[in-house]
Amino acid sequence: MAIAFELWGQRGYPHADVVGESNYRPAIRAVFGNDFKPHGCETSAPATLTPEPGNPHDRNAVGVWIRGKLVGYLPREEAARYSPILTELTSRGWAPQVNARVWGEEWDEYEGRRATFRGSVQLDLAEPHLIVPANLPPSGEHRELPRGSAIQVTGEEKHLAELTPYLRPEGECWVHVTLHDIVEQTARTSKTLVEVRLDGVRVGQLSPKMSGDLLPAIHHLSAQGIVTVARAIVKGNRIKAEVVLYAARAHELPDSWLGTPATPVVIPGTEQPHEHGPIPGPPAGVRFVVPPGWPAPPDGWTPPPGWRPDPAWAPAPAGWQWWQMVWD
Known part of the structure; x- marks a missing residue:
């Protein structure tokens, strides 16, 4: 079972649209449970973003799941931008999550028409390069x-x-x-x-x-x-x-934070006990890229700890090099 990872860069106001909600009305309606108000209501809930590389309509498709039910997809163009990093996260055992705003209303039965539910979902989703940190947290407590x-x-x-x-x-x-x-x-x-x-x-x-x-x-x-x-x-x-x-x-700082024990340290590559198996290393940036035309680094410059030459660029080009974060 994947471990939930709250994507970085959320600002507290969901604004990224989800498409295809009309195909998943029962799932969206279920999000409200007994708190649903037919004249219109909204709620917040964590949404999991799941890449679907085997989707027959779009290999970059990213499904949006709330409380175990599919409620829609990222728009096609957006999915193409987010799919690579989301796939990287899921391949390492993480379940990418963001906060979602869910809205719904139900039209009353009128002149022979049945009551109809309609709903929408928006996500608090930052730009792709801002959804994971570019480095790992400290290895110590x-x-x-x-x-x-x-x-x-x-x-x-x-x-x-x-x-x-x-x-x-x-x-x-x-x-x-x-x-x-x-x-x-x-x-x-x-x-x-x-x-x-x-x-x-x-x-x-x-x-x-x-x-x-x-x-x-x-x-x-x-x-x-x-x-x-x-x-x-x-x-x-x-x-x-x-x-x-x-x-x-x-x-x-709330009293609950001051009184809560420190988060256990996760050391990349180690086998730590967990009810669902080993805990994967914490997510980090896909790679560090230096734009073409930048001057060579100063004498003695070395990449930060944990970075090494990207094997896709071997031997590395002259001057600045491309580096990729890895989990040893």
């Missing part, structure tokens, strides 16, 4: 802060070489970052700030105010020997890049 509003990282201009491997042709990607407290010493005083690291390498820090909003949570986890993880967007180009965190501030 860690805890991810709940998603929150944007927090700008400062000092990225000093770490362009470290950020360059994560820049994408689309202009942005999601990553896991870790947060650490550091003491910055000045001539007259010292202050504790939050340092942001990407795969163990410093890529910037937070302002004193933003550091103050996150440090209590970092200290809370650190006292338990747990590393603080947050979601972040890396965006830009070869001359300017920036990092933006999306994490809840300490005062926004």
Whole structure:
């Protein structure tokens, strides 16, 4: 049985249309159960996106399933864009999920016509390059802060070489970052700030105010020997890049999060007990691509840990190379 994986990049408002709902009216109607109101109602529910490579009408078809029932498909053009990465996820034992908005109404019987149900489904689905992170989470014990509003990282201009491997042709990607407290010493005083690291390498820090909003949570986890993880967007180009965190501030953390044990660490490639068998390695980006025409990397540049030359490009072309994340 596949393990549910909530796709990244969801913004809280489903907007991506699903097609073919008229063929699955009973399944959509069943989503509401006893809470259905004939004059019109809506609800939210997790939807699983399942590629159908054997579909006779479209080899890129992606079915949308809610509560075990097929309720429609991604539009053909959209399915062609999403199918490769969704297929990669499902082949590794994950069931890609997003939040769905389900709407329905039932017309009353009128002049001999039977009552008719109609419904629609929309998905909270980000662009294909934003639905999985571009790197793996830390291998040690860690805890991810709940998603929150944007927090700008400062000092990225000093770490362009470290950020360059994560820049994408689309202009942005999601990553896991870790947060650490550091003491910055000045001539007259010292202050504790939050340092942001990407795969163990410093890529910037937070302002004193933003550091103050996150440090209590970092200290809370650190006292338990747990590393603080947050979601972040890396965006830009070869001359300017920036990092933006999306994490809840300490005062926004619910008591349920503070009291919940840390998520067990999943180590790629290891056999860990699970009721449905081994837990697959966490999803990560399909590949890192450097656009043609970019200059060669600086002397001594090496890809991030876990990346290696893409075997499809052997020997690698001169200058920048293509790299592919793998699970050892």
